[in-house]
Amino acid sequence: QSLLTQPPSASGTPGQRVTMSCSGTNSNIGTNSVNWYQQFSGTAPKLLIFNNDQRPSGIPDRFSGSKSGTSASLAISGLQSDDEAEYFCSAWDDSLIGAWVFGGGTKLTVL
């Protein structure tokens, strides 16, 4: 069972803006920054957003992240067919003896 909660699926049409949520607790998202990873089928995850809202070089500004309290969100604007992938949120959890936790992932379908 994932300690961060994500909706299992999301969808949108090309050009649309979609958002996906990630819900945690005070011991993880409430205290620490959130990272997002993008994973295409059969490949390794790739860093998409770090420190809540920062994009690594090479990630287009169509991708944006935000955090408020114990929840975070990933938004994708100008949706493209190439964005069809699974998206995972992650944060460090302070309640255990230190551990990274992930959400269960949101599978994005571009209709």
Next chain:
Amino acid sequence: EVQLLESGGALVQGGGSLRLSCVGSGFMFSSYAINWVRQAPGKGLEWVSLISGFGSNTYYADSVKGRFTISRDNSKNTVYLQMNSLRADDTAVYYCAKDVVTAIFSYFDSWGQGTLVTVSS
């Protein structure tokens, strides 16, 4: 270019052991913590273990504590994951991931391609 290359995955019987390796290149290996993250078939990501740059600090998920041991040999730019008492639910692709740590935040900026571990019951 930063690269991480895992190896050692195999088919093993339940109760058996396996050692995974993760070789890093393109960065100052000893300056970075390395994590193992696994993904069971059709499932999400599960963090497994973390070792600090010089190996002085290690962390484990509850699901593997007491069975898995993480270690590193910085002279070989390699992190190991010794897996004992393997169970069917350890079946997964195992990724190693480089951990960027600052005073305020941290994240996995590079991932290997993964190595498949299959445990038969």
